[in-house]
Amino acid sequence: MRHGPDIAPIAAIIGDPARAAMLVALMDGRALTAGELAHEAGVTPQTASGHLNKMTDAGLLVVRKQGRHRYVALAGDEVGQVLEALMGVAAATGHGRTRTGPKEPALRAARVCYDHLAGEQAVALLRGLIDQGAILDHGDTLELTDMGTARFAAFGIDLAILRKSRRPVCRACLDWSERRFHLGGSLGAAVLTQIYAKGWAKREDGSRVVTFTDQGMQAFSDAFGIN
Amino acid sequence: MRHGPDIAPIAAIIGDPARAAMLVALMDGRALTAGELAHEAGVTPQTASGHLNKMTDAGLLVVRKQGRHRYVALAGDEVGQVLEALMGVAAATGHGRTRTGPKEPALRAARVCYDHLAGEQAVALLRGLIDQGAILDHGDTLELTDMGTARFAAFGIDLAILRKSRRPVCRACLDWSERRFHLGGSLGAAVLTQIYAKGWAKREDGSRVVTFTDQGMQAFSDAFGIN
DNA sequence: GGAATGCTTCGGCCCAGACCGAAACTTTAG
DNA sequence: CTAAAGTTTCGGTCTGGGCCGAAGCATTCC
Numbered sequence: 001m002r003h004g005p006d007i008a009p010i011a012a013i014i015g016d017p018a019r020a021a022m023l024v025a026l027m028d029g030r031a032l033t034a035g036e037l038a039h040e041a042g043v044t045p046q047t048a049s050g051h052l053n054k055m056t057d058a059g060l061l062v063v064r065k066q067g068r069h070r071y072v073a074l075a076g077d078e079v080g081q082v083l084e085a086l087m088g089v090a091a092a093t094g095h096g097r098t099r100t101g102p103k104e105p106a107l108r109a110a111r112v113c114y115d116h117l118a119g120e121q122a123v124a125l126l127r128g129l130i131d132q133g134a135i136l137d138h139g140d141t142l143e144l145t146d147m148g149t150a151r152f153a154a155f156g157i158d159l160a161i162l163r164k165s166r167r168p169v170c171r172a173c174l175d176w177s178e179r180r181f182h183l184g185g186s187l188g189a190a191v192l193t194q195i196y197a198k199g200w201a202k203r204e205d206g207s208r209v210v211t212f213t214d215q216g217m218q219a220f221s222d223a224f225g226i227n
Numbered sequence: 228m229r230h231g232p233d234i235a236p237i238a239a240i241i242g243d244p245a246r247a248a249m250l251v252a253l254m255d256g257r258a259l260t261a262g263e264l265a266h267e268a269g270v271t272p273q274t275a276s277g278h279l280n281k282m283t284d285a286g287l288l289v290v291r292k293q294g295r296h297r298y299v300a301l302a303g304d305e306v307g308q309v310l311e312a313l314m315g316v317a318a319a320t321g322h323g324r325t326r327t328g329p330k331e332p333a334l335r336a337a338r339v340c341y342d343h344l345a346g347e348q349a350v351a352l353l354r355g356l357i358d359q360g361a362i363l364d365h366g367d368t369l370e371l372t373d374m375g376t377a378r379f380a381a382f383g384i385d386l387a388i389l390r391k392s393r394r395p396v397c398r399a400c401l402d403w404s405e406r407r408f409h410l411g412g413s414l415g416a417a418v419l420t421q422i423y424a425k426g427w428a429k430r431e432d433g434s435r436v437v438t439f440t441d442q443g444m445q446a447f448s449d450a451f452g453i454n
Numbered sequence: 455g456g457a458a459t460g461c462t463t464c465g466g467c468c469c470a471g472a473c474c475g476a477a478a479c480t481t482t483a484g
Numbered sequence: 485c486t487a488a489a490g491t492t493t494c495g496g497t498c499t500g501g502g503c504c505g506a507a508g509c510a511t512t513c514c
Contacts (some may be wrong), residue, residue, distance in 0.1 A: 012242030
């Protein structure tokens with residue numbers, strides 16, 4: 001502990017099986033109630049309550065009380081990124097039977113990563129945007145071109161609004177199943193929102209899987225120049 | 228625990244203060260002996276031995292026995308990336324006094340990240356390489372151009388050798404003090420090696436700080452088109 | 455109003471695991 | 485060969501913390 005922040009307390013919090021299960025359950029970006037998380041982790045509500053207190057105190061979660069429910073969500077996409085990174089190491093170092101990613105093919109194809117799209121489709125999306133010249137990757141951050149801004153405006157996303165937030169608009173997020181980058185940040189979140197709004201895809205209940213309709217997949221590919 | 232690898236055991240291992248101290252001490256990329264790590268973590272050798280066994284079993288460390296010493300190093304740059312990511316969250320969520328990065332200005336300017344350069348200088352380096360057209364950022368990975376290959380050859384780095392290893396040559400590594408990307412991978416490591424070899428800079432003992440000489444800084448800036 | 459639901463606090467049990475002392479083992483030094 | 489240094493294994497102690505039962509607040513429903 002010569003310098004830099006102390007990572008042990010944070011890692012210790014993630015290191016408990018019940019808490020890790022809760023965090024993973026929250027990785028789809030939804031806000032869940034304390035009771036749902038207790039069931040998810042396989043512990044009683046009073047045990048879960050203690051865990052949630054610890055995680056909010058540590059700044060990993062944010063809470064919103066609403067009626068008699070307590071809705072909990074990940075505190076930010078930074079937390080989600082750490083969880084994905086840990087999954088990468090856990091998968092790589094996992095005792096022998098190293099599976100490259102999720103078992104279910106559906107999960108590998110398209111899933112939710114915190115609040116944006118991940119998986120094969122997401123990787124293809126970013127690749128298509130770069131090939132089209134809508135996004136430049138300038139080393140430190142992804143950079144949206146004017147052409148890209150216009151394209152997203154046509155897609156129904158107003159970049160001016162996104163830029164007002166402190167959250168980075170474009171962010172390269174490492175996909176632990178594909179081992180490639182996909183589009184994160186507020187723009188990545190907005191794209192997923194639009195995909196839902198247009199009815200191209202919907203989220204499977206109780207899972208991170210995102211299922212595209214046939215027409216949705218076609219429209220998605222056309223819109224972003226995939227293959 | 229619906230799907231995906233189990234992150235709790237890995238996080239639990241990092242979550243112990245003594246083990247976290249050892250891992251952080253190893254982040255400068257050197258291989259340290261078991262005794263040195265015991266001292267670093269403030270525990271007795273026999274306690275450290277147990278910790279090292281756990282971490283090697285988990286795949287976080289690699290060991291090389293040499294004489295009566297046991298040299299230990301991080302198992303790969305993936306592990307280093309997780310540690311840096313955890314530092315980012317620990318710094319961001321750390322009780323109020325959020326410092327953006329290392330306190331010491333020297334540490335912020337240039338330091339070692341696993342086995343390559345990090346800090347302001349490293350970020351400037353990658354920026355310069357991209358501006359020069361030596362490296363293209365193609366979304367998923369950084370891509371070295373032919374021009375870049377020639378430039379590095381002139382710098383004394385043989386890319387053909389680097390490409391033989393399974394380790395990625397170019398890798399974008401997120402700098403937790405600068406919050407920007409710098410050059411990692413085997414090429415990043417080779418650059419740092421050459422900087423040492425040319426006498427442009429040297430590592431401070433017992434610290435991650437890298438100190439450039441005046442001429443070294445000048446030569447470094449000239450070589451990579453910084454500012 | 456009473457009853458049900460969701461969540462929290464309190465108290466106590468219990469176990470994993472971090473720690474060290476002592477001693478053995480291995481390699482280098484003299 | 486003896487001595488010393490580095491490391492490991494064994495045995496035992498002890499504390500931190502995860503867990504649940506019971507009870508106590510809120511909020512909503514009837």
